[in-house]
Amino acid sequence: MDKIFSESPVEEKPQRLKRFFPMKQIIFVLIILVFLNMIYLDIIILQSGNVKTIEKIIQAPITQQISKNDDSFCSQACVSKINAVMAIANKPTVQMSPSPTPTKAPAVYQASSVTKEYYVPFGSGTGNSADWQDVGLQANVDSSAYGNIKNVVFEVSLHVPTGNENTAVRLYNATGNHPVWYSELDFTGNTSSVSLSSNKITLDAGNNLYKVQIKTQLQYPATIDQSRLHITSN
Numbered sequence: 531m532d533k534i535f536s537e538s539p540v541e542e543k544p545q546r547l548k549r550f551f552p553m554k555q556i557i558f559v560l561i562i563l564v565f566l567n568m569i570y571l572d573i574i575i576l577q578s579g580n581v582k583t584i585e586k587i588i589q590a591p592i593t594q595q596i597s598k599n600d601d602s603f604c605s606q607a608c609v610s611k612i613n614a615v616m617a618i619a620n621k622p623t624v625q626m627s628p629s630p631t632p633t634k635a636p637a638v639y640q641a642s643s644v645t646k647e648y649y650v651p652f653g654s655g656t657g658n659s660a661d662w663q664d665v666g667l668q669a670n671v672d673s674s675a676y677g678n679i680k681n682v683v684f685e686v687s688l689h690v691p692t693g694n695e696n697t698a699v700r701l702y703n704a705t706g707n708h709p710v711w712y713s714e715l716d717f718t719g720n721t722s723s724v725s726l727s728s729n730k731i732t733l734d735a736g737n738n739l740y741k742v743q744i745k746t747q748l749q750y751p752a753t754i755d756q757s758r759l760h761i762t763s764n
Contacts, residue, residue: 586759648676657744658751667724667742667757668704673733681762684728685709686742690719695748697755701731705738723755733761 604609655665680755701713712729742757 537715544619582663588688591726595633619707645680646677647762648759648761648763650761652740652742652757652759654754654756655742655744656751656753657745658749660747660749662700662702662746663744663747664702664741665744665754667754669759670737670739671733671759672737675734679761681732682731683732683760684713685716685725685758685760686715686727687723687725688717688753689721689723689755690717690746690750690752691721692750693719693721695719695746695750695752697741697744697746697752699726699744699754701728701759702743703734703738703739704741706734707745710740717752727760 534740629757650671652667652669655667657665658661686699688697688699692696696719697717699715700716701710702708703710710731710733713731715726715728717724717726742754744752744754747754
């Protein structure tokens with residue numbers, strides 16, 4: 531009997547050990563399988579593009595994420611103002627450099643010289659005298675009415691119908707009883723009208739009556755088509 535009781539405890543220990551170790555191994559294997567399963571599921575999720583969907587949701591504008599019916603968030607107008615403020619905050623700051631003070635250019639003063647031109651017409655007429663003859667062309671000219679006179683010339687256009695005689699034309703001051711010096715023009719006969727201009731002449735002071743005179747070489751008619759004074763002043 532003593533042998534029986536003494537040997538039985540020794541025989542039961544190996545059986546308990548055999549039962550205990552298989553259970554730990556099974557639990558360990560299950561944990562590994564669960565861990566591997568989770569890794570496998572993560573791989574499938576990454577391949578299916580769910581991560582991209584999550585990124586799109588995160589990067590979506592505020593107006594798309596906020597529900598219009600959700601009172602816990604601000605209204606659409608509020609969201610627009612927030613987006614505007616964020617846009618301004620993201621813009622680079624422009625630093626304005628102080629503009630240099632403009633320097634004034636030195637003033638340039640120019641003497642004003644406005645040139646004025648006047649024409650005193652005498653008209654047209656015909657003459658055939660061998661000596662100086664009035665042809666009825668005259669005008670009163672007051673030299674003080676033209677300001678500071680710079681230049682005065684006598685201008686004539688004339689022609690000789692026969693075309694074969696020389697003709698001379700001049701301006702005569704009937705008030706002063708003298709020809710106007712340097713006003714005489716010599717014309718070689720031409721059937722077509724020719725324009726002539728005298729040298730610079732001088733008008734007498736005050737109001738004077740000026741007449742146009744003509745003389746011909748052969749006493750054939752000579753026609754004055756136009757005659758006038760050209761006065762330049764400033």
